Amino acid sequence: MSSVIMVAVDCSECGDRAVEYALVQAKQSNSKLYVAHIIEWSQFTFSTALENAERHKRREEELHRAHSEIIDPVVNRLKAEGLEVEGLVRHGHVADTLQALAKEKGVSNIILGRQGTSMLKKHVFGSVGSRLVQSAECAVTVVP
Amino acid sequence: MSKLRVGITTLVFLFASSYAFADIGIDEKINLAIKPFADAVAGAVFSSFPVAGVQIPFVLVWLIVAATVFTFYFNFINLRAFRHGFELVRGDYHDPEAAGEVTHFQALATALSGTVGLGNIAGVAVAVSLGGPGATFWMILAGFLGMSSKFTECTLGVKYRDELPDGTVSGGPMYYLSKGLAEKGVNFAKFGKVLAVLFAIFCVGGSFGGGNMFQANQSFSQLVNVTGGDASWLADKGWLFGLIIATLVGLVIMGGIKGIARVTSKIVPFMAVTYVLAGLAIIFMNYSLVPSAIGAIIDGAFTAEGISGGVIGVLFQGFKRAAFSNEAGVGSAAIAHSAVQTNRPVTEGFVALYEPFVDTIVVCTITALVIIITGTWDPSVDPSSGVQLTSRAFESAFSWFPWILTLAVLLFAFSTMISWSYYGLKSWTYLFGENKFTDTSYKLLFLIFVVLGSSMQLGSVIDFSDAMIFAMAFPNLLGCYFLLPVVKKELNEYWDDYKSGRLVKTRVS
Numbered sequence: 001m002s003s004v005i006m007v008a009v010d011c012s013e014c015g016d017r018a019v020e021y022a023l024v025q026a027k028q029s030n031s032k033l034y035v036a037h038i039i040e041w042s043q044f045t046f047s048t049a050l051e052n053a054e055r056h057k058r059r060e061e062e063l064h065r066a067h068s069e070i071i072d073p074v075v076n077r078l079k080a081e082g083l084e085v086e087g088l089v090r091h092g093h094v095a096d097t098l099q100a101l102a103k104e105k106g107v108s109n110i111i112l113g114r115q116g117t118s119m120l121k122k123h124v125f126g127s128v129g130s131r132l133v134q135s136a137e138c139a140v141t142v143v144p
Numbered sequence: 145m146s147k148l149r150v151g152i153t154t155l156v157f158l159f160a161s162s163y164a165f166a167d168i169g170i171d172e173k174i175n176l177a178i179k180p181f182a183d184a185v186a187g188a189v190f191s192s193f194p195v196a197g198v199q200i201p202f203v204l205v206w207l208i209v210a211a212t213v214f215t216f217y218f219n220f221i222n223l224r225a226f227r228h229g230f231e232l233v234r235g236d237y238h239d240p241e242a243a244g245e246v247t248h249f250q251a252l253a254t255a256l257s258g259t260v261g262l263g264n265i266a267g268v269a270v271a272v273s274l275g276g277p278g279a280t281f282w283m284i285l286a287g288f289l290g291m292s293s294k295f296t297e298c299t300l301g302v303k304y305r306d307e308l309p310d311g312t313v314s315g316g317p318m319y320y321l322s323k324g325l326a327e328k329g330v331n332f333a334k335f336g337k338v339l340a341v342l343f344a345i346f347c348v349g350g351s352f353g354g355g356n357m358f359q360a361n362q363s364f365s366q367l368v369n370v371t372g373g374d375a376s377w378l379a380d381k382g383w384l385f386g387l388i389i390a391t392l393v394g395l396v397i398m399g400g401i402k403g404i405a406r407v408t409s410k411i412v413p414f415m416a417v418t419y420v421l422a423g424l425a426i427i428f429m430n431y432s433l434v435p436s437a438i439g440a441i442i443d444g445a446f447t448a449e450g451i452s453g454g455v456i457g458v459l460f461q462g463f464k465r466a467a468f469s470n471e472a473g474v475g476s477a478a479i480a481h482s483a484v485q486t487n488r489p490v491t492e493g494f495v496a497l498y499e500p501f502v503d504t505i506v507v508c509t510i511t512a513l514v515i516i517i518t519g520t521w522d523p524s525v526d527p528s529s530g531v532q533l534t535s536r537a538f539e540s541a542f543s544w545f546p547w548i549l550t551l552a553v554l555l556f557a558f559s560t561m562i563s564w565s566y567y568g569l570k571s572w573t574y575l576f577g578e579n580k581f582t583d584t585s586y587k588l589l590f591l592i593f594v595v596l597g598s599s600m601q602l603g604s605v606i607d608f609s610d611a612m613i614f615a616m617a618f619p620n621l622l623g624c625y626f627l628l629p630v631v632k633k634e635l636n637e638y639w640d641d642y643k644s645g646r647l648v649k650t651r652v653s
Contacts, residue, residue: 043235043247046409049254049566051402052246052483057311059244091244100240 004105006034006088008098008112008128009074018113018143019074023081025111025141032084036101037070039063041091063089095131102138109139182608189611189618196456203614204463207473210621211289214296217628218635222291222497228642229494237491238650245485248495255480255496257412258563259503261556262362262531263469265419265549268511269533272521275461277437278444280512282462287504290472291497296624299493299631300324301478302486315482316567317343317475317616318574321623324630332626339619343475344571346619348586349612350476351568356590357597358610359557360389364598366531370550386598390591392558397565398587405562412559415552416507422548423510426541430517437516467614469508470500474613475620479567490634514538565590 007022019035026033039062047055071087078085088105090097102110114129129142192199215222231237232248271279297317304323305315318340325336364385368376378385395401427434445462446455471477477499484492511534515521520537531553538545565587572586641647 039244041244043238043243044249046253046257046413047246047250048405048409049258049480049483049563051405051409052250052254052480053314053566054312055244055246055483056307056313056485060311062244092240097243 003029003031003108004034005029005031005109005111006036006098006102006105006107008036008038008094008110009070010037010113016113018111019078021141021143022111023078023083025109026078026083027081031108032086033078034086034088034101034105034107035071035074035078036088036090036098037066038094038097039066039089039091040094042093059091062091095128095135098128098132099136102136107138109141110136111141111143113143182611185615186607186611189615196454198454198456198460200456200460203617204460204467206621207293207467207614207617208286208289208463210473210617210624211286211293214292214624214628215289218292218295218632221295221493221635222288225295225494225497226501229497232491232495233498236649237647239648240650242485246483248484248486248492251481251484251492252495252498253413254409254483254563255477255499256416256502257409257559258480258567259469259471259477259499259560260412260416260507261560262359262553263465264503264507264511265534265553265556266362266530267465267468268508269515269521269530269537271461271465272512272515273533275458276444277440277512277516277521278442278446278455278458279462279465280441280509280516281445282459283466283508283512284462284505286463286466287470287472287500287508290466290470290500290504293473293621293624294470294477294496294499295493296628296631297473297475297478297620298481298496299490299634300624300627301482302484302489302492303630303634305482313483314570316479316570317347317620317623318571319482320478320627321619324627325623327630328626336623339623341575343616343619344574346612346615347476347571348568348575349608350474350616351564351571352590352593352612353608354610354613355476355564355568356561356593359560360386360594360597362531363389363553363557366535366550366553369532369535370546383595383599386595389558389561389598390594393561393565393594394587394591396562397569397590398584408555408559408562412555415555418548419552420507420510422538422542422545423514426514426538427510427517429541433517434513437513440516441512466500466504466508468610470503471613472500473621474616476564476567476613476616479570480563488634488638490631490638493631493635514541561594 005022005026007018009016009019022033025031051058066089067087071089075085075087088101090101092100098110098112101107110132112129112132114127129140132140133142189203190201192201194200218224233252235247235249238247268280268283271283275282297320300320301315301317304320305313306319307313321343322333322336322340325339326333364378364382367385368374368379371378373379392404396405445458467473477496481492481496484495486492515534515537518537518540520533520540531549535546535549538549568590569583569586573582576582
């Protein structure tokens with residue numbers, strides 16, 4: 001086990017290409033592979049009393065759905081290739097949470113696809129990829 | 145499909161009911177039918193005794209005494225934990241494992257959107273026009289003491305909340321009164337149950353009155369005012385306004401159209417900030433008048449010239465409006481705060497300190513300063529009252545502001561209604577059980593009251609609904625007195641951990 005790689009997936013096809021790339025890398029270097037999905041969430045949003053009361057339940061549902069619809073198919077496919085794979089789902093700011101996860105799991109390379117965010121959003125907030133490249137403490141590979 | 149069907153059914157139902165009410169002048173009949181009962185309840189809750197020639201309602205003394213006792217019992221928690229409360233709201237101690245759950249910030253913002261509203265705009269104007277600038281001083285003092293009441297009830301709200309099997313959270317005075325007092329023995333259990341049921345009954349009443357009819361009524365009156373007063377096309381169309389608001393509220397609470405609620409919950413803080421900034425702008429534009437305004441507030445608090453009832457009268461106005469505005473001691477906010485994710489209930493108590501602070505000490509004081517600086521409070525300068533008075537004060541600096549204020553009033557009223565519909569529903573299902581029928585029947589009643597509130601002159605019913613909100617403070621605070629040691633134990637354990645650095649700080653600043 002030489003290194004640990006983490007691939008970030010959302011549901012877009014860019015994530016698929018990142019997964020293909022991660023698969024090749026992980027095979028070559030015989031690395032452990034984490035498949036991570038971040039549910040966009042902030043602790044500073046406004047909500048109604050009813051939404052708050054149901055929040056815990058919704059969170060469980062979100063985590064469950066993320067695992068069954070996004071993470072599990074990818075993890076199963078990679079496992080079939082004979083890799084050591086683990087799926088991770090977290091809530092939070094996408095770039096910051098990926099970075100924190102990478103640190104926590106001792107990841108040496110974060111692989112992610114270039115996302116199709118709108119120009120405006122990209123200009124205002126920056127893309128996840130560029131943010132990670134600037135601040136991550138490990139290698140970051142952005143797959144076009 | 146089913147959402148649509150619910151929406152349409154609601155609409156048809158409301159049309160039918162409001163036509164029935166609007167046509168035959170049934171408001172008179174309802175007034176007459178309810179009046180004896182309403183007057184009896186209002187009379188009991190607001191029963192007063194004379195102090196230096198002023199009739200002071202007992203409930204006001206009840207609220208202020210409790211807030212003062214709690215402040216001393218917790219050794220000025222409203223000052224001690226002020227900084228730590230801010231750190232908690234800012235997320236300094238946020239547990240990354242709990243990402244995605246309700247944070248302190250979210251619980252506070254939700255509770256605030258239920259309290260910031262007409263009380264801050266209309267109530268302050270009433271206090272200053274009746275009690276003079278000095279009423280502001282007592283309002284601020286009442287807000288400061290009220291922080292300790294909020295601390296107590298919100299800590300209890302989280303400690304004794306119900307975490308239901310389906311993953312939702314339910315909390316509030318009904319739960320801490322029954323579960324908390326039950327820990328003290330068999331007789332206390334019965335006593336607690338009685339208090340909880342009383343609270344729930346009053347809360348349902350309050351949700352139809354102050355949390356609903358009063359909001360609809362006042363926002364309609366501001367809308368009529370801004371569109372031309374009595375000559376306005378809208379002046380005799382309260383039922384139409386009521387129908388529109390009831391439809392919107394109905395879409396949210398019955399149709400499950402969460403989008404409307406979500407949009408409102410985002411716009412309301414924005415409107416509140418706009419209101420505060422406009423107020424600060426007026427204060428800065430007239431900065432040379434600020435020292436004399438502050439002088440008038442302090443002088444007026446102790447020397448009440450020309451105010452009916454003298455100093456006691458001024459004090460009464462300030463305390464009353466502060467209590468109306470921040471609802472500290474009433475118990476309503478404990479329902480909203482209890483959904484927070486934390487395993488230390490007292491942390492939400494610290495956060496709740498900010499509710500009366502923001503509501504009363506910040507927003508109400510700004511309103512008061514604007515009214516005093518612009519001189520509109522003086523009845524010889526401007527004879528209007530309530531929302532209109534605040535509107536005039538802002539208008540004297542920004543001619544277009546009444547429109548913004550109208551929008552703010554409408555949105556505040558709407559979000560207050562959504563919040564109170566939730567408080568009322570929780571109390572209703574506490575009384576009658578949680579099922580589809582009880583749920584729907586409450587919501588339909590709630591919508592009918594929206595239409596009633598905006599289409600009628602409901603003098604005695606409004607008195608009654610104010611009385612219901614204040615009545616909530618009797619069972620709530622009585623139970624809180626008995627549960628003070630529970631809060632103190634939680635507080636001391638936590639404070640030790642905090643002071644000795646055993647708490648994990650996740651954000652270093």
